[in-house]
Each structure stands twice: as C-alpha cells, then as structure tokens.
Amino acid sequence: MSRNNASGSMLEKAAAILECFSPSGGPFRLSELSERTGLPKPTVHRLAADLVHLGWLERSGHRYRLGGKLFELGSLVPHRLDLRETALPFLQDLFEATRETIHLGVREGLEVVYLERIHGHEALQLPSRIGGSLPLTCTGVGKALLAFSGAELTDEVLSRPLPSLTPHSITDPARLRMSLEKIQVSGLAYEEQEAAPGVSCIAAPVFAGDTTVAALSVAVPRARFSPAQLAPAVRTAALGLSRVLRGGVGV
Amino acid sequence: MSRNNASGSMLEKAAAILECFSPSGGPFRLSELSERTGLPKPTVHRLAADLVHLGWLERSGHRYRLGGKLFELGSLVPHRLDLRETALPFLQDLFEATRETIHLGVREGLEVVYLERIHGHEALQLPSRIGGSLPLTCTGVGKALLAFSGAELTDEVLSRPLPSLTPHSITDPARLRMSLEKIQVSGLAYEEQEAAPGVSCIAAPVFAGDTTVAALSVAVPRARFSPAQLAPAVRTAALGLSRVLRGGVGV
DNA sequence: ACGCGTTGTTCCGTGACATGGAACGAAGTT
DNA sequence: AACTTCGTTCCATGTCACGGAACAACGCGT
Numbered sequence: 001m002s003r004n005n006a007s008g009s010m011l012e013k014a015a016a017i018l019e020c021f022s023p024s025g026g027p028f029r030l031s032e033l034s035e036r037t038g039l040p041k042p043t044v045h046r047l048a049a050d051l052v053h054l055g056w057l058e059r060s061g062h063r064y065r066l067g068g069k070l071f072e073l074g075s076l077v078p079h080r081l082d083l084r085e086t087a088l089p090f091l092q093d094l095f096e097a098t099r100e101t102i103h104l105g106v107r108e109g110l111e112v113v114y115l116e117r118i119h120g121h122e123a124l125q126l127p128s129r130i131g132g133s134l135p136l137t138c139t140g141v142g143k144a145l146l147a148f149s150g151a152e153l154t155d156e157v158l159s160r161p162l163p164s165l166t167p168h169s170i171t172d173p174a175r176l177r178m179s180l181e182k183i184q185v186s187g188l189a190y191e192e193q194e195a196a197p198g199v200s201c202i203a204a205p206v207f208a209g210d211t212t213v214a215a216l217s218v219a220v221p222r223a224r225f226s227p228a229q230l231a232p233a234v235r236t237a238a239l240g241l242s243r244v245l246r247g248g249v250g251v
Numbered sequence: 252m253s254r255n256n257a258s259g260s261m262l263e264k265a266a267a268i269l270e271c272f273s274p275s276g277g278p279f280r281l282s283e284l285s286e287r288t289g290l291p292k293p294t295v296h297r298l299a300a301d302l303v304h305l306g307w308l309e310r311s312g313h314r315y316r317l318g319g320k321l322f323e324l325g326s327l328v329p330h331r332l333d334l335r336e337t338a339l340p341f342l343q344d345l346f347e348a349t350r351e352t353i354h355l356g357v358r359e360g361l362e363v364v365y366l367e368r369i370h371g372h373e374a375l376q377l378p379s380r381i382g383g384s385l386p387l388t389c390t391g392v393g394k395a396l397l398a399f400s401g402a403e404l405t406d407e408v409l410s411r412p413l414p415s416l417t418p419h420s421i422t423d424p425a426r427l428r429m430s431l432e433k434i435q436v437s438g439l440a441y442e443e444q445e446a447a448p449g450v451s452c453i454a455a456p457v458f459a460g461d462t463t464v465a466a467l468s469v470a471v472p473r474a475r476f477s478p479a480q481l482a483p484a485v486r487t488a489a490l491g492l493s494r495v496l497r498g499g500v501g502v
Numbered sequence: 503a504c505g506c507g508t509t510g511t512t513c514c515g516t517g518a519c520a521t522g523g524a525a526c527g528a529a530g531t532t
Numbered sequence: 533a534a535c536t537t538c539g540t541t542c543c544a545t546g547t548c549a550c551g552g553a554a555c556a557a558c559g560c561g562t
Binding site for chain 2: 078120
C-alpha cells in the first residue's frame with residue numbers, strides 16, 4: 001500500500017530496508033519489511049540475509065532489528081563525534097546546575113539533528129531523540145540555530161508552511177519572525193510547549209569563530225519553568241563551549 | 252598491499268568501504284579507499300558516489316567521510332538505545348558523585364562494546380570509544396562482564412592468547428582466573444593501568460534478573476585512585492540500574 | 503481434525519546492471 | 533617541459549541479482 005521509494009541499485013534496496021527502522025526502531029517481520037519497502041518478499045529475504053551477514057541487521061527468530069555494526073559506524077561520524085566530545089563537559093555542567101533535561105543539536109538542512117540528550121531519573125516525554133531530527137521552528141534548539149544562521153535560511157524556512165508538533169507550535173510566519181528577532185537580541189531562545197505539551201525550554205546558540213555550529217538547551221516541566229534561574233546557566237554553558245570551539249572544529 | 256576482505260556482492264564491497272573508517276574515522280581520498288579495500292578505483296568511485304547519494308558517506312572536495320544517515324541509523328539500534336536510556340540517570344549520579352570518567356559497556360562475543368562514556372573537562376587519554384570494542388580481559392568493564400558471564404565463556408577466553416593494551420595488562424591465564432574469582436566474591440572489578448597507562452578503574456556488573464547485561468565503571472588517574480571512596484558509588488549505581496532492569500530490557 | 507490464510511523459504515531461467523581494464527584530463531612534483 | 537599520481541569517464545563483457553511460482557511451516561477459527 002505504501003509504494004515507498006522503491007527500487008534501483010541493490011544498495012538503494014538495502015538502504016530502503018534499513019530506512020524502515022527510522023524512527024520506529026522496533027523489530028520487523030519479513031513481510032512487514034516487504035510491505036514497507038514495496039520490494040517483493042524473496043528480494044527482501046535475500047538482502048536481509050546479506051545484511052545480517054554483515055552485522056547491519058540482527059535476526060532473532062523471525063524478527064529483524066538493526067545490527068551492532070551500524071551502532072559502531074554511526075559512532076564514528078566525524079562531525080558528530082568531535083562536537084559531542086568537546087561539548088560533553090559543558091553539558092554535564094549544565095545538567096549539574098539545573099538537574100533538568102539537556103539537549104545538544106546541530107542544523108542539517110531545514111531540521112535540527114540531536115547529538116546528545118542527557119537527563120536524570122525523571123524523564124520527560126519529548127519527541128527528541130539522539131540522531132533524530134525535528135523541525136527548526138518548534139524546538140528551542142532549532143529556533144536558536146535558525147535565529148543565528150543568516151537571513152536567507154530564515155526566509156527559506158518562512159516561505160514554506162510551518163510544521164507543528166503541538167497546538168502551541170508557532171504556525172504564523174510573522175509571529176515566528178518576531179520571535180526570531182527577539183532571540184537575536186537576547187541571545188536566548190524561549191520555547192513554551194511548542195515541541196511537547198507541558199514542557200518549556202530555553203536554548204542558546206554555540207559558535208565556532210563566527211559561524212553557528214550548534215545549540216544547546218534545557219527542557220523543563222512547565223510547572224518548574226523559571227527563566228531567571230535557567231537563563232544564566234544556559235548562556236554560561238553555550239559561551240564556554242563556544243570559547244573552546246573558537247580554534248576549532250572544522251565544518 | 253593489504254588484500255583485505257575483497258569482493259563478493261555489491262553490498263560486501265560497500266561495507267568494505269565503510270569499514271575503512273573504523274577506527275581511524277578520518278577522511279579518506281578515493282585512492283586510499285581503493286588501496287585499503289583492494290577494490291579497483293572505478294568500482295570504488297561508483298560505489299562511493301552511490302553511498303554519498305544515500306547519505307551514508309559525505310564528500311567535501313576529494314575527501315570522503317562517514318555520512319549523517321549512519322549516525323541516525325546507529326542511534327536506533329534497539330538494544331543499545333534502550334539500555335543507554337535507562338542507564339543514563341544512574342551514570343549521571345555516578346558522575347556527580349565522583350566527577351570522574353564513567354563507562355557503560357556490554358559484552359559482544361569476546362569483546363566489550365562501549366555504549367556510553369561521560370566525563371568532565373579533564374579528559375583522560377583512554378582507548379575506549381563509544382561504539383568501539385576492546386578486549387574483555389584488560390578493561391574494568393570487560394573483567395566485570397567476564398566474571399559474571401559463566402564458566403564456559405571464561406574458559407573460552409582463557410584458551411586463547413590474552414591480548415594486552417599496556418605492559419600492565421594481564422597476560423597470564425592463571426593470574427587472570429584468580430583475578431576473576433576475586434571479582435566474583437567482591438562484586439567489584441579492579442583494574443590498574445591494564446587499559447591505559449596511568450589510569451586505574453573500578454567496575455561493577457549490571458544484571459537484568461539473573462543474567463549479566465552490562466557493566467559500568469569509573470576510571471581515575473592513578474594518583475587519585477582511592478577505592479574506599481569509589482567502590483560504594485559504583486556499587487550503588489550498578490545495583491540501582493539492576494533493580495530498574497529487573498522487569499525489563501529484553502535480550 | 504480439517505481447511506484456509508499467511509507466513510518464511512527455496513528454486514531457477516532471464517536479463518538488467520555491475521564490473522574493471524584502458525584511456526583521458528587535471529593537478530601537483532621534480 | 534616530462535613525469536607521476538590523482539579522479540573521472542567509457543564501454544564491451546558476463547555475472548549475479550531478480551522476482552514469479554511453487555513449496556513448506558505455522559497459526560487460527562469452527
């Protein structure tokens with residue numbers, strides 16, 4: 001029924017099979033893979049066997065999952081790895097100061113990709129996942145990135161319909177533009193229930209020299225949201241990280 | 252010169268290209284990839300182009316790096332993801348209590364694979380990397396895993412030559428067996444400069460029900476190593492995580 | 503117990519497409 | 533300017549991926 005991105009070279013088919021697992025992640029049966037990819041069952045059977053052989057897929061009984069080799073390779077992606085490594089101490093500081101959920105994200109096209117997310121025992125219900133992407137327009141990290149990535153990008157984003165994750169997500173271009181301007185003067189992005197109901201967020205951009213390379217944020221249950229206490233911590237972490245990156249991390 | 256694992260299906264060749272990046276990670280030129288894989292240049296050229304098209308490889312100028320899609324897929328590997336998520340709060344506690352480098356690892360075959368590694372501003376020089384694997388026999392996490400994974404595995408490991416990461420790594424089977432027995436009675440694994448010079452480590456196994464699913468550790472510069480203070484923290488974190496996993500995480 | 507729907511799996515003739523040697527052009531090196 | 537080494541394109545060859553059809557192994561409802 002799905003008639004997904006179907007065929008082409010063998011690689012594309014293999015990729016299509018692996019793509020089935022994002023973002024659902026969950027184990028799939030052969031026929032589910034066949035249906036989701038639009039590929040005939042024997043083809044999926046053979047390819048899946050090959051992928052298992054390579055360690056890219058794992059198979060227990062009749063269920064397929066992503067394999068350990070992908071985790072290994074994914075951990076080596078250089079830009080992600082380096083940035084995460086240098087950012088981690090600052091994220092830890094921020095966590096220790098606030099004891100709330102911390103995010104680190106970079107921009108990729110018109111979306112934000114999360115590189116790290118740390119939290120304590122009380123886990124918020126959030127749409128963000130490490131490695132996952134969300135719209136720039138309705139997340140704290142995304143808005144911080146967007147506000148400091150040049151006017152062309154802002155125009156590009158505003159020229160399209162604005163996606164929304166919750167009823168509070170900003171869908172009016174004019175309102176978003178105003179919000180971005182406020183972010184530019186204050187250096188901090190606020191977000192209230194635009195990404196997840198009941199959760200507010202405050203974010204700050206991270207610079208390497210004069211280009212925006214990332215943003216970090218702290219997400220808080222709405223009931224506990226007190227900008228006066230969080231803002232200095234977030235700003236401090238972002239500035240500290242930016243100072244270390246000044247020499248730094250290549251694009 | 253390398254005559255690596257050469258050819259076969261197209262997937263194997265593509266995998267061979269990607270494997271070039273572990274653990275070096277660094278960017279490679281076309282001819283380097285050709286040499287390392289043993290594949291002819293035109294073949295690598297075509298495959299690399301396909302991989303770039305899929306987002307598995309990135310190309311800037313004439314240099315190839317691993318692509319963002321791999322990071323995304325790697326973050327979805329279920330066993331890794333779930334365990335890391337539930338373990339994170341306990342790792343944070345342990346970090347906050349010790350302010351030292353924390354590791355979380357699982358066993359995969361005869362090696363330990365690290366799922367998480369958090370640290371502060373002072374980063375130790377360690378061979379461990381997230382997603383990377385090391386021998387079970389010369390790391391704290393590895394020894395904790397090995398000591399609680401059954402006698403057959405111990406015999407299997409001891410029947411082979413013991414690898415070493417430093418001159419202090421244990422290479423005598425008898426000594427290792429004794430060390431493992433001590434770990435079994437104390438519930439804690441000690442490791443002194445066996446993985447990296449100047450670094451000591453104390454680790455504890457993590458159970459889900461009655462099976463060992465992971466181990467966590469704290470690594471400390473030898474000068475600061477004081478087991479009396481670290482041991483209770485490590486044990487507490489491991490027990491806390493085990494308690495949460497009791498219901499839990501499937502194999 | 504039986505039949506039916508659905509699953510995972512094997513088989514195999516066909517042809518699409520990956521293959522890699524050879525040739526080319528573009529840098530960088532001596 | 534002659535040479536080396538790189539990335540890239542071309543194309544005739546034959547390999548190997550392809551997927552329909554047939555088979556086997558469950559699970560299920562009555």
